[in-house]
Amino acid sequence: xxxxxxxxxxxxxxxxxxxxxxxxxxxxxxxxxxxxxxxxxxxxxxxxxxxxxxxxxxxxxxxxxxxxxxxxxxxxxxxxxxxxxxxxxxxxxxxxxxxxxxxxxxxxxxxxxxxxxxxxxxxxxxxxxxxxxxxxxxxxxxxxxxxxxxxxxxxxxxxxxxxxxxxxxxxxxxxxxxxxxxxxxxxxxxxxxxxxxxxxxxxxxxxxxxxxxxxxxxxxxxxxxxxxxxxxxxxxxxxxxxxxxxxxxxxxxxxxxxxxxxxxxxxxxxxxxxxxxxxxxxxxxxxxxxx
Numbered sequence: 001x002x003x004x005x006x007x008x009x010x011x012x013x014x015x016x017x018x019x020x021x022x023x024x025x026x027x028x029x030x031x032x033x034x035x036x037x038x039x040x041x042x043x044x045x046x047x048x049x050x051x052x053x054x055x056x057x058x059x060x061x062x063x064x065x066x067x068x069x070x071x072x073x074x075x076x077x078x079x080x081x082x083x084x085x086x087x088x089x090x091x092x093x094x095x096x097x098x099x100x101x102x103x104x105x106x107x108x109x110x111x112x113x114x115x116x117x118x119x120x121x122x123x124x125x126x127x128x129x130x131x132x133x134x135x136x137x138x139x140x141x142x143x144x145x146x147x148x149x150x151x152x153x154x155x156x157x158x159x160x161x162x163x164x165x166x167x168x169x170x171x172x173x174x175x176x177x178x179x180x181x182x183x184x185x186x187x188x189x190x191x192x193x194x195x196x197x198x199x200x201x202x203x204x205x206x207x208x209x210x211x212x213x214x215x216x217x218x219x220x221x222x223x224x225x226x227x228x229x230x231x232x233x234x235x236x237x238x239x240x241x242x243x244x245x246x247x248x249x250x251x252x253x254x255x256x257x258x259x260x261x262x263x264x265x266x267x268x269x270x271x272x273x274x275x276x277x278x279x280x281x282x283x284x285x286x287x288x289x290x291x
Contacts, residue, residue, distance in 0.1 A: 036082040037061070038095075041075050046259075048082065048092050064092060093233050097290040098262035099200035100128075100136075102226040102240040103251055107196045107205040108168055109160025110136040117289045126154055134161050145178065152178045168196040174209075188213045190222070201230035220245040228255070238264060247271075253284060262288045 038048040039061065052068060053060035059071045086093055100110045101118070115129035118140075126140030138156035145152040158172030175189035192209030207224040210217050223243040230236045236255040242248070253266025266284030273281055 036086070038080045038082055038086075039071060039076055040078045041071070042077045043075075047071070088233075091233065093201070093230070094257075094259045096200045096230065096236070097257060097260055098255065098288045101288075102205070102228060102238055103253070103264060103266050103284050103286060105192075105205070105207060105224050105226055105240055106158055106160075106170065106172070106194065107203055107226060107228070108198075108200060109134065109158070109162065109170055115291050117291070119287045121283070121285050124154065126156065128156065135159055150178070152176055166198055170194050170196070191217075192224075194224075201228075201236075203228060230257075234258065236262075238266065240266075250280075251284065252280070260290050262286075264288075 034050040034052065036048070036050055038046065039059070040046045047061060047063045047066070047069065049061045049063035049066075051059055052062050057073055059073065059076075060068055061071055062068050080095075082092075086095070098116065100106060100108050100114075104120075110128060110130035112130045112133045115127065118124075118126050118128070123143050124140065125143060126138050128136055128138030130136045136158050138154075138158070140154045142152040142154065153176070155175040155177075156172065158170060160168055160170030160172075162168050171191075171193040173189055173191050175187055177187040188211070190209040190211045192207050194205050194207035196203055196205040198204055204227040205224070207226070208221040209224070210221050212218065222245075224241065225243070226238075226240040228236055228238045234257045236257060237252075238255050239250070239252045241250045248270065250269045251266050252269075253264055256263045256265075264284050264286035265282070266286070267280030268283040269277075269280035
């Protein structure tokens with residue numbers, strides 16, 4: 001491995017490790033007796049602040065930058081309790097809209113009722129949805145094959161379980177079927193399992209997957225090591241790395257966040273790519289819309 005490639009890889013791992021240290025220190029910070037909440041109304045408005053009084057009909061909320069407001073409970077669409085991990089230096093950080101996936105591979109299990117649309121490189125278009133807190137389903141189409149009249153279908157079921165305060169185990173299948181493109185083709189994909197530690201802003205995942213074509217499975221797994229760390233309210237670092245038998249591919253990039261969207265810009269590198277493109281090839285342009 002070339003020295004500058006090693007620097008990129010080690011830098012991302014260290015940044016994510018530092019994010020984990022910060023996350024673990026935040027977990028032990030006790031919240032005030034006053035409850036912090038994020039309230040979304042049926043008209044789409046959202047407020048976050050401290051609940052200073054509450055009865056069966058109304059909530060008195062000390063909202064940030066507004067002051068105390070009275071919210072009728074029959075106008076509330078959702079109310080989410082916030083803890084110390086939602087604040088940094090006293091400033092509210094909105095929930096990560098793209099917490100369950102790195103560039104391609106999944107991490108933390110998608111929560112029940114959460115869903116998103118994802119576009120990768122203007123080509124792959126998928127939708128994923130949390131049916132329960134341990135089962136999600138995703139699927140979609142590849143754009144260019146669809147326009148040609150021979151669409152490639154994508155299917156992504158996943159099971160995931162939270163087995164500790166900051167630890168998840170999961171597994172699933174990423175499946176492609178292009179039966180109209182190649183005759184007698186029964187699909188290809190990868191079956192995988194993964195372990196993830198951290199929270200929705202800072203986490204690491206180690207995974208192993210076996211590829212298959214039809215009913216033929218690979219003898220050796222592909223190992224993945226992925227992570228994300230939120231370094232600012234609207235910026236996250238993402239890395240995803242694949243140890244293929246006999247070869248290793250690295251990726252690293254930035255994720256730009258809003259409350260409902262994220263945009264990824266990522267580079268891919270390897271021992272061959274680095275000879276011509278030292279910083280890597282810009283491969284990932286990824287858009288996610290949470291719903």
